[in-house]
Structure formats: structure tokens, C-alpha cells
Amino acid sequence: MRRKSENGVRQIAELAGVNASTVSRALNHRAHVNPETAARVFEAARQVGYRQKPPRRIIALILPECRTTLGWYSINVLNALRLEAIRRHWWLEIISSDQIELLNERAVEGVISFDFNNHLAKEIGSSRNLPMICINDSARHIDRVYSVFSNEFQAVNLAVSHLVGYGHRRIGMIINGDPESYCNRTRYEAFERMMQTLHLGFCVESVQDGGIPGSLVRLLHGTVLRMAECGVTAIINTGESAAASVRHSLEVCGFRVPEDFSLITWEMVGVSEFFSPPQTTVCQNFTELSSRAFEALEKLISGDPVCRDTLVDYLLCDRSSVAIPSCGR
Numbered sequence: 001m002r003r004k005s006e007n008g009v010r011q012i013a014e015l016a017g018v019n020a021s022t023v024s025r026a027l028n029h030r031a032h033v034n035p036e037t038a039a040r041v042f043e044a045a046r047q048v049g050y051r052q053k054p055p056r057r058i059i060a061l062i063l064p065e066c067r068t069t070l071g072w073y074s075i076n077v078l079n080a081l082r083l084e085a086i087r088r089h090w091w092l093e094i095i096s097s098d099q100i101e102l103l104n105e106r107a108v109e110g111v112i113s114f115d116f117n118n119h120l121a122k123e124i125g126s127s128r129n130l131p132m133i134c135i136n137d138s139a140r141h142i143d144r145v146y147s148v149f150s151n152e153f154q155a156v157n158l159a160v161s162h163l164v165g166y167g168h169r170r171i172g173m174i175i176n177g178d179p180e181s182y183c184n185r186t187r188y189e190a191f192e193r194m195m196q197t198l199h200l201g202f203c204v205e206s207v208q209d210g211g212i213p214g215s216l217v218r219l220l221h222g223t224v225l226r227m228a229e230c231g232v233t234a235i236i237n238t239g240e241s242a243a244a245s246v247r248h249s250l251e252v253c254g255f256r257v258p259e260d261f262s263l264i265t266w267e268m269v270g271v272s273e274f275f276s277p278p279q280t281t282v283c284q285n286f287t288e289l290s291s292r293a294f295e296a297l298e299k300l301i302s303g304d305p306v307c308r309d310t311l312v313d314y315l316l317c318d319r320s321s322v323a324i325p326s327c328g329r
Contacts, residue, residue, distance in 0.1 A: 011048045058108050059112060062095050062096070062111060113133070152186035158316045169325075170234075172204070173191045176207055232261075243267070265279055273319065
């Protein structure tokens with residue numbers, strides 16, 4: 001009696017209209033297989049539910065689309081995932097979200113995505129039958145797609161509590177990027193809820209780069225001036241890549257940190273501590289995010305149940321950009 005794997009290869013060969021040796025070469029990424037033929041083989045393999053153990057353990061890592069510049073957040077997530085992959089003996093097949101058709105030509109065991117511009121959970125989970133983990137993006141449990149999130153509510157509570165502890169009673173939040181993204185919506189809701197609970201004055205403004213050179217800088221200058229007019233004494237500025245821009249705007253507008261404005265930003269690892277004064281921040285635990293993402297994906301690949309999405313707490317880096325509000329403000 002033929003082994004099960006041999007039967008699977010023959011099924012794939014019949015469905016794809018090729019011989020068994022071509023199937024073997026395609027599944028093992030050998031040379032001399034036409035890309036269209038390889039795509040037919042992988043599609044046939046999915047249809048028959050064939051699960052070949054790759055010669056190396058490979059997962060697909062999906063980044064934002066090619067035209068998106070990777071900022072501080074993406075670079076830190078990517079670095080942490082690469083180190084975790086080495087630790088767990090995985091090989092990474094790195095693909096941009098606008099190139100996911102390449103999954104048709106790759107023998108991967110699962111997917112980790114940190115594409116913050118698209119919601120890939122439905123597309124990949126339902127059409128490709130691959131276990132998938134999304135980092136800081138929506139899940140789709142029905143298709144074995146789960147998420148690992150940084151705890152945005154906890155991050156905002158950390159920042160607000162720190163400022164309130166210094167006596168700030170009117171706090172502003174600048175939301176950078178798409179206000180409808182999961183992270184930014186959660187940050188706004190957490191900030192509004194906490195400020196209302198504490199009966200404090202607050203101001204929220206959303207700033208998004210319109211693609212015009214210098215537009216973001218001008219928007220931030222205007223935002224800082226409006227917050228000053230509203231009596232704000234402390235600002236929480238969201239997003240790793242925007243951490244330095246608000247410092248620049250405060251300086252250009254003639255405000256000092258922390259004498260005129262206290263400031264908490266998202267951590268730029270290896271940079272925030274060297275601002276003058278050193279920046280107080282909330283920091284995503286990228287190492288823990290990556291570890292939890294791999295842990296959940298490995299469970300899905302092994303057929304073990306994953307009961308829920310995972311929340312990872314932020315860290316507060318207490319430095320020198322927060323002070324007691326000045327008497328004049």
C-alpha cells in the first residue's frame with residue numbers, strides 16, 4: 001500500500017495536470033518549474049488539504065505594501081520578529097501586503113502579519129486556509145486568524161496617570177496617522193473615557209500626513225498653538241515615528257519642554273533617551289509581542305486550540321520631559 005504522502009502527491013498531480021516529479025519539485029522549491037505550473041500545484045495542494053512538512057520550517061511574514069515607508073514602529077516589530085524566529089528555529093518568507101499572491105507559490109506553514117494599512121484576516125484566512133496571527137490588527141477566529149495586540153487602553157492610562165500625578169488638569173492628545181485604524185481608535189476612546197472619569201479638561205486633535213511636503217509640520221505647528229490657547233499644560237503624542245516631530249513643533253512655536261509643556265510620546269527605541277531633556281515615553285513591548293505571536297501561531301500549526309486574542313502591556317519610561325505645571329499656566 002502506498003504511503004499517504006505518495007497518494008497526496010498523485011492527487012495533486014492529477015488535479016494540476018502535471019506529473020508527480022513536477023509536483024515534488026514545485027513543493028520543494030526546486031529549479032526548472034514554470035511559475036504558472038507551480039501556482040497550479042500549490043492551488044491543487046490546498047484543494048486536497050495536502051500538508052507537506054517543508055524541509056525547513058517556514059512562515060510568511062507580511063509587511064505593509066511596498067510603497068509604504070517603514071517607520072519606527074514597523075522597524076522595531078520586524079527586528080523583534082526576526083530575533084524570535086531565530087530563537088524558535090523558523091525561517092521567514094517576507095512578503096508585502098500588495099504581493100500576497102506570492103503565497104500561492106510558497107510552501108509556508110503559517111502567517112504573521114503586521115500590515116497596519118489593510119485588513120488581511122478575512123482574505124487570507126478564508127481563501128488560503130493558513131493559520132494566521134495579526135499584530136495590532138483585527139482577527140477572524142472562524143478562519144483560525146487570531147491577534148496579538150499592544151494594550152492601548154493600558155498605555156493611555158499609564159500616560160494620563162503619570163501626568164495627573166504631576167498635577168496636570170488639562171491634557172491634550174495628538175493622534176498621528178489614520179484616525180480610523182484600530183490603534184488610534186482605541187487610544188482616542190481610552191483617553192476620552194479616562195479624562196471624563198477624572199473630570200478633567202482635555203483636547204484631542206488628529207494629524208495625518210497629506211502627502212504634501214511640509215504639510216505635516218504645518219499641521220503640528222497649528223495643533224500646538226491651539227492647544228496652548230485652550231490652556232493645555234501637557235501633551236500625549238501618539239505613534240513612534242511622530243515622537244520627534246511634536247518636539248520640533250513645540251520648539252519652533254517658542255515652547256520649552258517641560259517648563260511650558262510636559263510631553264509624553266511613544267518610545268523611539270535607542271533615541272528617546274537622548275533627547276534634551278530625555279523623553280518620558282510609553283513603549284510597546286516588541287519582544288513580548290513577537291514571542292506571543294509565535295507562541296500562538298505554533299499552537300495553530302500544531303492543531304492546538306487558541307482560546308482568545310492576546311494583550312501585551314506597555315512599559316512606562318520615566319525620564320525628564322514631565323514636570324509640575326508652571327504657575328502661569
